[in-house]
Amino acid sequence: MSLSRIFDVAGSAVSAQSQRLNVVASNLANADTVAGPDGSPYKARQVVFQTLLMGAPGQREANAGVRVSTITESQATARRVHDPKHPGADADGYVTYSNVSPVEEMVNMISASRSYQNNVEVMNTARNLLLKTLQMGQS
Amino acid sequence: MIPKLTASLDFHGQALLLRAERQRLIAGNIANADTPGFKARDFDFASALRAASAASAAAGGNDTRAPGEGIAQGVMTAGGRPAPILRYAQPAQTHLDSNTVDMDRERAAFAHNATQYEATLRFINGSVRTTLDAMKSHHQG
Numbered sequence: 001m002s003l004s005r006i007f008d009v010a011g012s013a014v015s016a017q018s019q020r021l022n023v024v025a026s027n028l029a030n031a032d033t034v035a036g037p038d039g040s041p042y043k044a045r046q047v048v049f050q051t052l053l054m055g056a057p058g059q060r061e062a063n064a065g066v067r068v069s070t071i072t073e074s075q076a077t078a079r080r081v082h083d084p085k086h087p088g089a090d091a092d093g094y095v096t097y098s099n100v101s102p103v104e105e106m107v108n109m110i111s112a113s114r115s116y117q118n119n120v121e122v123m124n125t126a127r128n129l130l131l132k133t134l135q136m137g138q139s
Numbered sequence: 140m141i142p143k144l145t146a147s148l149d150f151h152g153q154a155l156l157l158r159a160e161r162q163r164l165i166a167g168n169i170a171n172a173d174t175p176g177f178k179a180r181d182f183d184f185a186s187a188l189r190a191a192s193a194a195s196a197a198a199g200g201n202d203t204r205a206p207g208e209g210i211a212q213g214v215m216t217a218g219g220r221p222a223p224i225l226r227y228a229q230p231a232q233t234h235l236d237s238n239t240v241d242m243d244r245e246r247a248a249f250a251h252n253a254t255q256y257e258a259t260l261r262f263i264n265g266s267v268r269t270t271l272d273a274m275k276s277h278h279q280g
Contacts, residue, residue, distance in 0.1 A: 002159035006166040013170030020173075049174040064167035066174055115173055118246070122166045125253050129162070132260055133155075137267040 003133070005063055006126040008054055010119045012065030017116040019068050020047045024109045027100045034088040035078070035096040042098035044074035044105070074099055151263045153191045157184060157223065158256040164225070165249045168240050175236035179228040179245065187223035 023045045035041040050069035076099040084093035161184060171177040230239040 002156070002163040006163050009163065009166045009170045017173075049171075051171055051174050051177050063163070064171055064177070066170050111173070118169055118172065118242070122169055122249065125249065126162065126166065129159075129253060129256050132257060136260060136263055 003126050003130050005054075007123060009063060009065045010122045010126070012052055012054070012067060013119040014116060014123075016047070016049055016066040016068050017112050017119065020049075020112045021109065021116070023047050023071060024105050024112060027105045028102065028109075030098050031100040031102050031105070033098050034086070039090075039096070041078045041096050042100070044076070044098065044100040046072050046074065046108075048072060076101075148263065148266050150192055151259055151266065154188055155256065155259045155263065157187050157191060158252060158259055160223065161252050162249070162256060165245055165252060168228075168245045169242070169249065171238075172240045172242055172245070173238070175238060177238050177240060179230075179240040180225045181228055181248065182223040182225050190223075 027044050030042040033042045047068045048070045049066050052065040052067040054063045054065045078099045079097040080094045081097065082093055083089055083095045086095045088095050090096070161182065164180060164182070168177075168179045168181075171179075228239055228241065228244070231241050231244070
């Protein structure tokens with residue numbers, strides 16, 4: 001039954017999008033963290049989505065789910081602020097913050113939550129259709 | 140008599156299978172709305188249904204072939220599952236990550252297809268009810 005496979009497809013997307021939301025949350029939480037004792041600050045993370053073919057052999061290409069293939073670290077330069085009184089300041093008086101861009105993360109978050117909602121809606125529709133299919137010929 | 144009664148059921152059954160298949164395909168497109176490089180796919184429902192009903196008309200009737208034999212390529216698999224020819228969607232706007240899912244189009248197609256799936260279900264229900272009424276009217280008046 002094709003409709004029940006929709007739950008696999010949309011479920012994989014929901015799980016991937018929630019992983020993306022998780023990464024965004026950790027980026028936003030660390031937006032203002034200072035470099036630790038080792039001198040390397042938090043680096044913004046991004047998920048990379050990949051199509052996951054989850055159908056039976058011969059039907060594989062029609063069942064396209066999603067998975068998170070890797071999580072990459074942003075190589076953008078860290079934010080450096082001149083603040084000699086800060087306990088985390090280096091010899092030159094500069095404090096190194098993480099390279100998270102809060103605006104980018106907010107946009108990413110909205111996009112992820114919209115995609116999440118879309119997939120939940122897909123699942124709800126599929127559920128309604130399946131329930132109606134179960135009642136076929138009864139009314 | 141009975142083959143004539145079930146012929147319309149057969150047709151609607153095939154339409155239902157194809158609708159479910161299309162629903163699954165669009166769900167896959169929506170799921171991959173953010174996947175880099177994903178190409179959205181869809182199939183032409185009208186021609187797929189035409190091909191499927193032509194194949195079943197060739198296989199139906201008073202033929203003696205085994206089920207699944209003689210079913211046209213690209214219409215159904217041997218197990219009776221619909222396998223329409225998939226086409227790639229033309230993107231209205233290009234994306235930097237070469238993803239061709241147009242979310243507005245997919246959502247509209249999803250809602251439209253869901254409605255038509257329900258319509259097909261109603262046709263089947265109506266057909267079944269008519270057949271049942273025809274069977275029992277003599278006794279129950």
